[in-house]
Amino acid sequence: MKPKGTLFLRRNFLLTEGLYAAAACCFADSLLHAAILSYILAFLMLFSVPLTALLPLRVPFPVRILVYSVTAGLVYVPAVMSARIMFDPSEVGKAGVFLPLLILCTALSESCTELLVPKKLTSFLLSLFCCMAGVCTAFLILGTLRELLGSGTLLGRTVFPSAPVPLFAAPCGGIILTVMLSAAVCAPFRTEKEAA
């Protein structure tokens, strides 16, 4: 059962379902890297989900997932190319395997298939925007916290003379921070059944 709460949190794939965790924990170790991830995810969701929504619901689940992935794959190429123009290409290149991972994680998400259920256009667009904004905000918060606490810097500028918690710069620290953030954000919206 999905947690009750605002649409912004209920459809947050990272905090309520744990998707994109590898990208968030390994690559989003700074605000810049988190911004790159957010940009590509937003691009993917805004262009590929509405295109896939045109597919009739009677189409079998594996075919729907496949069509989504192919569409997202085609959108992914211009997304990466535009990211290379907007950000430092060497920083985009560092993402490596974590960018294609965004395509696959969205395909895994049950919430994404929920988004595709036919409804009013405004409602669909609101769901899509909340879903995208929720995950991107979570990426940015994680990136900021990890850069500040793990390296003592923000956007490359020194904030603390030494890193307060160097562990957070490593993937294992990233996952601990992700779980803590997820628990803190989702706890107030837990259903009675989940809390039992």
Add this chain to the structure above:
Amino acid sequence: MRMSVAFFTILTQNLVFTRLLGLSGFSFLTQRGKSLLPSSLLVLCICPLNTVLLFLLQSLIADPVWTAVIAVCLTLLLTAAVDLLLRVLLKESASAVEPHLLTAACSGAILGILWLSDGSVSGVSSAFSYGIKEGTGFFIAAAMLEALKPAVCSEQTPAVFRGWRGIYLSAGLLSMAAACITASVLS
């Protein structure tokens, strides 16, 4: 000696603990009350085939971005074909296999793309052995997390950390342990 070094490398340097790959699939299965083992066994089967397929594909497409996209699409195309075949053959029972197949395909695809980005494989046999090594590492990591599942899903665990969050925390701690063991061996 060679075998023990290989086992040590698989145990501590596998992609689940070093790059946390496959965790999304574990979360997907945990939330549906499914075991992690069938899916990781499928990864062990898909991974060597996928790396060989990618090796052959790599020589045809020069741009790594397009190669990654085609690799994802090709893996999911094959998975969808197998899934549809299972639906025809097994009817209702196919729904039990479907989540495992989907997560295995996603994990297999991502391990293949990672191999592409490493670019350290020179031949088909080398690609196959890389796939076997990473697939085995993935299976061992999944088995360790599956063994921890009763504890992290029990009532003694705080409710907010039960389920996928508990699995993620365990993976984080095991990842930390693997990094410490590797660092101490290297030093």
